[in-house]
Amino acid sequence: MRDALSEGPLIYDLSMEDLTTALAAWGEPAYRARQIWHSLYRQLRSSPEEMSDLSIALRGRLAQSFRFSSLTALDSLRSKDGETEKLLLGLASGHQIETVLMRYERRRTACISTQAGCAMGCPFCATGQMGLQRNLSSGEIVEQVLLLARRLSQEEEHLTNVVLMGMGEPFHNYEASLQAIARLNDPQGFGFGARRFTISTVGLVPMIERFTRERHQVNLAVSLHAATDELRDRLVPINRRYPLSRLIPACRTYVEHTRRRITFEWALIQGVNDGADQSQALAKLIAGMNCHVNLIPLNPTRGYEGQGATRARAEAFRDVLKRRGIPCTIRVRRGVDIQAGCGQLATEHSR
Ligand code: SAH
Ligand code: SF4
8 A cells, every 4th residue: 555655656667778777876786677677577576675685775765766556456356166366456546447367277367458448439348338547557557467477476376378358458558558568578577478468459450550560479369349341330439430441451461461360359249240141241351361260259238238149149150150261269258257358347346
């Protein structure tokens, strides 16, 4: 609590260079910054008090000059099977975000937020229903991962994957999202391989193009949900600005330039986008692309009357894609009992 109230920048907002500069200004040698970086990102220390290899004076100065925590756990829920754990976190600004830890076989996946709320307004999404409150800083994104990593390390486990699929649209907060990934990727620090991150975007075409140009090794998922503009305009309002005629070529260019497989996300909504008209249109739209389709039955939310597709409809949809040679998986709705769908816990809490 004291940390959250203390003044100064959040330490996780600093790059290694920033930290080096700050310590040099205090007359500290360059190796001191590396030492602190190592404490934070390797040893997963969460405050200067824990950095017993530093002098008491330096620990005190660090504590006075930086904040070491911006997130306060307000609530946590564990799914009945115990595999999915969801944290509702309060930011210093009073906003709330969600961070989810999913355990599946050997995978330990952190699902993190990039914004409080979201401006994109997808009607079926609990986060979309609340509108954009604010962007998270890179440090606030980083801290979510550290929080889960520390928790797992107590059980002698570690994270294997990080997905930017919590609250918010990562490409609407592009710089902070990619800076957070770069900071966690640093081999001198947290050392989390780029290929173990996945960014999910609603389809902001200029940012997909930028991401392609920058040649990141990070995985890309695009939330499609509809294969015709008429339907996508309704489910994903940003489609009116970046219709499929722009989105799909941007995805094809990404695949060609990076030689990486792209993932398409599709929330199956009973009677809306789960029929043969859409599966056939989708198969045509993405034919020949190195891709994978994830079908996820919709998690119902308070602000939207649609329901998740039945198993039978999901299988029929998948079979259409499979017959056309498109790799496709039906994802089980992990943690539905704890509203693990994006934004749902925060919505419940604020009621
Ligand atoms: N804004 C980004 C990432 C966050 S949303 C995006 O839209 O891709 C992460 C995923 O959850 C997206 O594929 C989104 O469409 C999906 N989603 C949102 N609400 C959902 C719900 N109620 N049921 C199932 N999936 C949902
Ligand atoms: Fe935003 Fe993604 Fe939700 Fe759409 S689905 S409102 S882009 S968080």
